[in-house]
Amino acid sequence: MNSSFPTFILGILLLVFLFIPAPVNAQQSQFDQANELMQDYLIEEAFDIYRSIESDGYQSGELYFNMALAAFYQDSLGLSKFYLLQAEKFDGTKTDAQQTLQFVNEQFDRRSAVLPKLPWVLFFDWLEKFAGQGLLSFFGLVILNLGVGAIIGSWFIAQGSVYLKWTGYTMTVFSLILIFCTFYLNYLDNRYATGVMIENQTVVYEHPRSGSALISNVYEGYTMSVDRHRSSEQDGWYYVRLENGMYGWIEDGYIRYF
Amino acid sequence: MKKIGSICALFLLFTMTGSILSSSAQIHAQDFSLEASLSENQVFIGEQFSLKIEVTGSSLQNMELPRLPDLRGIRILSSNPSRGQSVSIVNGRTTTVTSYTYTLIARDEGTYRIPPITVLINGEEHTTNSLRVEVIEKRSLSDPSQRRPDIFAELEIDDEEPIVGQQLVASLVIYFREGVEVTSYQPSPGWRTDGFWKEQLENIEQPRAESVILGDVRYRKATLLRYALFPSRSGELTLTPFELNLGIRTQPQRNDPFGSVFGGLGTNQRRVTLKTEEVTLPVRRVELPETGMSIGAVGQFEIQRESSVTQAYVGEAIELRTTIKGDGNIPLINRPRYTFPENFEVYSPQEETDLNRRGTTISGTRTFNDRFVPRTAGTFTLPAEEIVWYNPQTKNFQSQTLPAIEYEIIRDPASTVADANQEVNLQIMTGLVSWNNNNRHRIPGGYWLLLGFLIPLIALAFAMRQRKFIKRLQTDGDFARSHHAWDKVEELLIKADDLARNESGYKEIYHLIHKALTGYITDRTGLPGAGLSDNRIYDELVERTNNRDLSGRVKKMLDKCSNISYAPIENREDIEFDIEKTRELLKELRARL
Structure with missing residues (x-):
């Protein structure tokens, strides 16, 4: 019994090593296979594999970048932009994605007028890009704990209690602001998505029905903000805010969002 | 080598001389024109009209009178024509125009043809063009309104x-x-x-x-x-x-x-x-034929379609030029709408019109430049197109088939696409990829978040409670006595234990026991620490605990402590028993007070 126990443990460890990395290797090998197909100009086949990796829940800047190139070679500039915007969110592919995005944007025949963003919108955009919700919430909680600790310390430590108290209050208020920002960003993230027009042209309606008044025409490559909450109230329609500040409804099938 | 060179030079000399001589001879031979014309093409019977024969040239050395043929229905008034000659010098070139005018008179009604007239020029016979004249009878108009x-x-x-x-x-x-x-x-x-x-x-x-x-x-x-x-x-x-x-x-x-x-x-x-x-x-509008692509053209045209290149890189701009040349409604011709392969990105075409308004009709060229960019590699075919237009001369539709064009599109080995300002790398990304869920932008999981909030909250609550307790100890004397009562009891009983272990000062031991009991009861109940009799303490204890048994046992111990000065000296075991009994009593009191 004693001699078989280490063998049992060794077997368990072997199984863990064999089966846990297996999915990781699987999508990497799929990715490599798709890349080879791309190099052989078998774009459609490569694109299918990329899509299957994505649908399995794996994300990577390189994956989105290659998907953008596949879409570009398939003459779908709108879809290419959609994937490049996602690749831009990853540090490793950010620069390449931005350069290619600029190039792709220049290929569109029509470009939307862009209304300047409001200052607080710009601030939260910057906060999302600079730190992100994870980092913000981490620092917020750490500072909150330190601040509360400082306040408690000021109650029981006589020496320098005033400084300790105000330091604690400042840190707590700051941490609460950070946590509020985190939750607001999370709210924005959950409620609004970035949409990209992938078809040649469609119409933004005032109400979610084809016969309602027209708000604006949108063309391939236009980006917009999709209101997930309001969109969920109408099947087959998306409530969007265009870059020119106009609001309205777009029929399903013309945009992709993330 | 030298010999061959001299033969070639001789051959060239002969060739050049021959060509110069032959060309001058042609000029000499054709350096005049001969033309016949009538003053009227329609004449009345009996009306005079003239026939003019003009010889224009620069080197007319010898020319004889024209020989008129016999003319039907027309009479020549004089066989000697009037002769006129004019000389002009333009840019050093002398031109002589010699004209012979015959007077004719119409004799019979009808349409007559004047055959070509022969003129002997420089010893050679030349003929004019034939002419046509209509002789009509003059009638008087009876109706003045027709005038x-x-x-x-x-x-x-x-x-x-x-x-x-x-x-x-x-x-x-x-x-x-x-x-x-x-x-x-x-x-x-x-x-x-x-x-x-x-x-x-x-x-x-x-x-x-x-x-x-x-x-x-x-x-x-x-x-x-x-x-x-x-x-x-x-x-x-x-x-x-x-x-x-x-x-x-x-x-x-x-x-x-x-x-x-x-x-x-x-x-x-x-x-x-x-x-x-x-x-x-x-x-009227004509029905279009069932086949062919109509571009709204009416007239006589020639159509050409040519591509700037047939082999190109992916992303390279290709120009397809369609030229429609001819006589007709050039400016109104529509652009031929070709069916481009799906992978071609087609841009707005350019149109050019070059009209020639000189002459009796509009003619010219209309050019359409279709521009497109192939987005994928491969071989693509722009299909043949049959272009149809209406020809008003033949009163029918005419067509021309533009041949198909095959494009071979390859990927640029450099795999870069040039931009106006920069070069963009369009190469795929390969190699080992870090697969993550991009969680940097997400709030961490619920447990971590809860823990992050709960720890400071609990700590804060506990600290506040502790702070309040300490503050009360500092400000409330009764509370402080009550809180420290047990500590004092413990201290007194330990001291009593030490004395009992040393078998000395048993009166002191019972004093400590008495002090421990009365001290604990007064501290816990908030009674004054001194000046209270044992009976008063007993009464207070009964009232507070509502337990006469416990109160009685406490009273009994207190009485024993008070009366110990008059009692014989007890042994060590008895004293230790009393200390232990007091401890038990105090524990019971602790539970009830």
Whole structure:
């Protein structure tokens, strides 16, 4: 019994090593296979594999970048932009994605007028890009704990209690602001998505029905903000805010969002 | 080598000399023109008219009189023609025009052909062109309403039943009788051609008058302006009257007594305004053929389609040029809409029109430049297209098939796409990829978040409670006594234990026991620490604990402590038993107070 126990443990460890990395290797090998197909100009086949990796829940800047190139070679500039915007969110592919995005944007025949963003919108955009919700919430909680600790310390430590108290209050208020920002960003993230027009042209309606008044025409490559909450109230329609500040409804099938 | 060179030089010399001589001979041989013309093409019976033979050239050394053939229905008044000669020198080149004019008289009614006339020039026989003359009988017009004015204008259309898009030539023609001379003309603005696209044709030459007979009256006819008209819709289309201001000079009538007085040197000069009649044209639309691509062209055309390249890189711009050249509605021709392969990104085409308005019709070239960019590699075919148009001369549709063009698109080995400002790398990303869920932008999981909030909250609550407790200890004396009561008891009992273990000061031991019991009860109940009798303590204890048994046992111990001075000395075990008993009592009291 004693001699078989280490063998049992060794077997368990072997199984863990064999089966846990297996999915990781699987999508990497799929990715490599798709890349080879791309190099052989078998774009459609490569694109299918990329899509299957994505649908399995794996994300990577390189994956989105290659998907953008596949879409570009398939003459779908709108879809290419959609994937490049996602690749831009990853540090490793950010620069390449931005350069290619600029190039792709220049290929569109029509470009939307862009209304300047409001200052607080710009601030939260910057906060999302600079730190992100994870980092913000981490620092917020750490500072909150330190601040509360400082306040408690000021109650029981006589020496320098005033400084300790105000330091604690400042840190707590700051941490609460950070946590509020985190939750607001999370709210924005959950409620609004970035949409990209992938078809040649469609119409933004005032109400979610084809016969309602027209708000604006949108063309391939236009980006917009999709209101997930309001969109969920109408099947087959998306409530969007265009870059020119106009609001309205777009029929399903013309945009992709993330 | 030397010999071959000299032979070649000799051959070249002969060749050049021969070619120079032969070309000068051709010039010499063809350096004149011979032309015959009639003063009138329509004449009345008995009317005189002239036949003119003109020889124009620079080297006419010897020329004989023309030999007139026998003419049917026409009589030659004199076989000796009047001869005229003029010499002009332009740019050092002398040109001599020699003319022979014969006077003829029409004899019989009919249409006659004057055959070519032979002229011997420089010893060689040359012939003129044949001519045609119509001899008609003059009839008097009985109805004065049929008489035309001395001068009038007409708008003559070359086709009275056009189709949509067909080029029509509208000529503004004036007719004027002998004795009237037109000195100037000025078209008035405001000629409306609704339903037509209009282009004015440029006249190369000055208007020339020719003789015509209208209703037994001889008129002279001159075409002043020409317009190309293109009907843009079907139905009855109307051209409004064309107004024209003319300066004319007329010979005075013989019976006009004031003609010579007011006419000035025997002529009358004045300005007249002429107006043509309104012209209505029935324009029809022809049914398009079932096959072929119609581009709305009407006329005679040649179509070419050529591509700038047939082999290109992915992303390289390709230009497809379609040239439509000919005579017809050039500016109204639509762009051929080709079916491009799906992987071609087609951009807005460019159109160019080059019109030639000189001459009697509009001609020119219309060019369409389709631009597209292949987005994927491969071999693609732009299919052949049959372009159809209507030919008004043959009254039928005509077509031309543009051959298919095959494109071979390859990927640029450099795999870069040049931009105006930068180069963008369009190479795929390969290698080992870090697969993550991009959680940097997400709030961490619920447990971590809860823990992060709960820890400070619990700590804060605990600290506040502790702070409050400490503050009460500091400010509330009864509370502090009550809180420290047990500690004091413990201290006293330990001291008693030490004394009992040393077997010394048993009175002191019972004093400590008494102090521990009364101290604990007064501290816990808030009674004064001194000055209370044991009975009072007992009563207070009964009231607080409502337990007479416990209170009685406490009272009994207190009494024992008070009376110990009068009792015999107890042994160590008894004392330790009392200490332990006191401890038990205090524990019971702790539970109840």
